[in-house]
Amino acid sequence: MIADLAGHPILPVIWACILAFVILAYVTLDGFDLGVGMLFAVEPEPHDRDVMVNTIAPVWDGNETWLVLGGSGLYGAFPAAYSVILPSVYPLVILMLLGLIFRGVAFEFRFRAIESQRRRWDWSFFGGSVLAAFCQGAILGALIQGTKSSADLQFSGGPFDWLTGFTVFCGIAVVFGYALLGSSWLLWRTSGKLHTNMRRHTQVLGIVMLAMLLVVSLWTPTLNPSFSHRWFAWPGILATAVAPILSVVLAFVFFASLKKEEGQHDRRPFFCALGWFVLGFLGLGYSIFPMIVPPSLDIWQAASVPSSQIFLLVGAAVMIPLILGYNALSYYIFRGKVEPGAHYH
Secondary structure (H helix, E strand, O other): HHHHHHHOHHHHHHHHHHHHHHHHEEEEEEHHHHHHHHHHHHHHOOOHHHHHHHEEEEEHHHHHHHHHHHHHHHHHHHHHHHHHHHHHHHHHHHHHHHHHHHHHHHHHOOOOOOHHHHHHHHHHHHHHHHHHHHHHHHHHHHHOOOEEEOOOOEOOOOOOOOOOHHHHHHHHHHHHHHHHHHHHHHHHHHOOOHHHHHHHHHHHHHHHHHHHHHHHHHHHOOOHHHHHHHOOOOOOHHHHHHHHHHHHHHHHHHHHOOOOOOHHHHHHHHHHHHHHHHHHHHHHHHHOOEEOOOOOEHHHHHOOHHHHHHHHHHHHHHHHHHHHHHHHHHHOOOOOOOOOOOOEE
């Protein structure tokens, strides 16, 4: 069946959908544990920070497998897009990887450091989380605003073309968005005083997140006439209207859940926050498809030869279910509230 797809124009579409799913999986899964790291800045008690880390200890490294899969999939399925996107944001990619590495080192070392040195690793964990999140948002902003490419499908801009007000704002928005995912995750997974603190942080971050989503939504159509036409011309405006309507519904559930006492509904704010990310991601896909590097490189131009895509598709058909199964098992085994005194080994 897969061999029948050789040379078929649907093959790049399939790979575009796979990569979109992989990126969304990374953002939704790794976003909350990056957010937990950011919230170290507002929790002064060492035992509370230990509980926060213990909520993500069993799953955080597994979440990052999606980032590796996304990068390798882009290189194999859309090499022309890879050769344009990566050089255009090299400084951001390098800083993001440094942030993730430093954060990973701090995650492990803080458990083994003596008490007087642990605070340094806590701040390292916070700094690496913020840096990685900001760079991811700025990379997204750079992709949305467009990348210069030559006729031979190579990056033709400068090393700091990505640095604009829009990309910086997108970076800040993702930092606050991940912090919201982190606080709502901790609201679900903790109890007592920490739970109460996270309820307060989640409410504030939810308001900030909605405001930033609104700004990005109003700013994006001004970057490219094709975005504006697709969003507001008839009948496209019908599809455009779905996202804000669903966002309002999610906001109602989100804030209503925060008014209730601790209980089974603690998970609702987290899934509402995930819903906002999903809607934003779908809106991005709706805006740029079939472009993979706006404004001029589409998925068919950027695609590798069909034999390469089919070879990779076989691997993806095996690996993605395995990763999903591993993630699902990890979350199931380590479900429930994490209480003070639990230890990570």
